[in-house]
Amino acid sequence: MRVAFITKPTYIGRKRMLKILRIEVYEHSHATEDEKKVMKALLEVFPPEIREYIVLVREELKGHYNNPIVRIRAETTNNESAIKTFSYILDRLNLTDLEYLFSTLDERVDRNGTLHLRISKQDAYLGRLIMFEGDDVVKVSIHLEGRRKKVLEDLTNYLNSIYEKKKTLSTTSR
Numbered sequence: 001m002r003v004a005f006i007t008k009p010t011y012i013g014r015k016r017m018l019k020i021l022r023i024e025v026y027e028h029s030h031a032t033e034d035e036k037k038v039m040k041a042l043l044e045v046f047p048p049e050i051r052e053y054i055v056l057v058r059e060e061l062k063g064h065y066n067n068p069i070v071r072i073r074a075e076t077t078n079n080e081s082a083i084k085t086f087s088y089i090l091d092r093l094n095l096t097d098l099e100y101l102f103s104t105l106d107e108r109v110d111r112n113g114t115l116h117l118r119i120s121k122q123d124a125y126l127g128r129l130i131m132f133e134g135d136d137v138v139k140v141s142i143h144l145e146g147r148r149k150k151v152l153e154d155l156t157n158y159l160n161s162i163y164e165k166k167k168t169l170s171t172t173s174r
Helices: 035-043 048-053 079-092 095-108 121-125 148-172
Strands: 010-012 018-030 057-062 068-076 114-120 137-144
Touching (some): 018 035, 035 121, 048 079, 068 079, 079 137, 079 148, 095 114, 137 148
Antiparallel strands (some): 010 018, 018 137, 057 068, 114 137
């Protein structure tokens, strides 16, 4: 049974600029993969304190050659969990990945204002969140409220503030 808490959108940032509606995370497990390891990789996207509350939905599919594929999906609609998850993902990305996210942001936000990220499944299994454009990925969709243009503007401002903080921390920790 799935439990969802329906409340108003969550705002993040000092100016209450981003409104997160929900976050969806999914990936595919092929016949050659250990499904438990695939589930572990998916859960690594969520902060440790909320992982036990995440409900995984398993869907059996068939590939192009009738090969079995399992889609594993998780979603958070709880405001606090959505904010924690988004912040957790951004905190775990390194400076290079944040720069890459900036440079591809226009391609990652669809017309509905949803930000799409692709995280390396192998690295996620090992506890690292690294942006990846290959096929073996954990897909993350962050559904934001607002029109695409406004979402892009707000995301740019928010990501810039995160980047500058990380850059300052990495410079002072040397």
